[in-house]
């Protein structure tokens with residue numbers, strides 16, 4: 001499988017690529033079997049791991065066992081042609097770039113391809129990745145699953161079009177939650193709380209709710225109902241949030257916008 005002769009090659013070690021690298025190293029992948037191509041490597045502990053090869057451009061004389069593409073979709077067109085020498089028909093290509101289609105990835109040549117969309121909680125091992133495979137055998141899918149599972153949960157889908165929707169739900173989703181923290185804090189401040197108190201109340205509430213969701217066997221609707229006393233304060237707030245012009249339709253519009261943008265990035 002992975003070896004210094006046929007390494008795992010990561011192209012782009014920014015936010016997401018860096019998080020995946022941390023996950024692989026933490027899962028015990030030998031740094032000698034990993035090559036990172038990154039023109040401006042951030043100063044991270046993972047990139048400073050002894051034995052790891054970090055290089056600005058594609059090195060000569062190696063063939064990747066797995067080639068993981070973690071550059072911005074906007075630069076993929078210029079990056080892909082520079083990588084053809086790094087792979088052969090047995091190389092598993094895994095792209096995490098939003099919007100970049102399997103058809104585009106196949107311009108690298110024949111071979112197994114996985115298009116995946118992780119999210120930034122991957123950097124704390126709580127990632128959610130959706131993935132679709134093309135031309136990949138059971139062993140390729142198992143290998144991709146192992147690589148992606150080292151940073152969290154993986155959900156495989158059969159239809160590539162669903163990856164654009166997954167990008168809008170789980171790929172971008174953490175940003176919606178962080179914005180909820182900001183909005184909740186701002187509303188608290190507007191209602192009279194000191195800014196620092198509002199910020200800590202909002203932040204710790206989302207952290208606590210996330211942890212409860214993580215540990216509880218109950219579904220989110222039940223957890224919500226457990227907060228909502230009949231005729232109480234939560235019911236009053238939910239009447240606003242669950243109204244016809246509330247959070248439901250707003251979230252539908254947000255997810256539709258992100259899905260459309262993912263498709264645009266790939267065209």
Ligand SMILES: NC(=O)C1=CN([C@@H]2O[C@H](COP(=O)(O)OP(=O)(O)OC[C@H]3O[C@@H](n4cnc5c(N)ncnc54)[C@H](OP(=O)(O)O)[C@@H]3O)[C@@H](O)[C@H]2O)C=CC1
Pocket residue numbers: 011012013014015016017037038039040070071072073075079096097098117118119120171172
């Ligand atoms: N951030 C997120 O939440 C998610 C991101 N993604 C996808 O992951 C990919 C990376 O995103 P993200 O990590 O946020 O972006 P970053 O900008 O943090 O990381 C991309 C890295 O690639 C480097 N890079 C640029 N050109 C090359 C090249 N020719 N060869 C090797 N590396 C290069 C960049 O360097 P430099 O800065 O110098 O340009 C940068 O360090 C994107 O395609 C995005 O769609 C997917 C899911 C979630």
Ligand SMILES: O=C(O)[C@@H]1CCC=N1
Pocket residue numbers: 098167171172
């Ligand atoms: O915003 C983006 O395009 C990337 C993909 C999903 C999360 N961040």
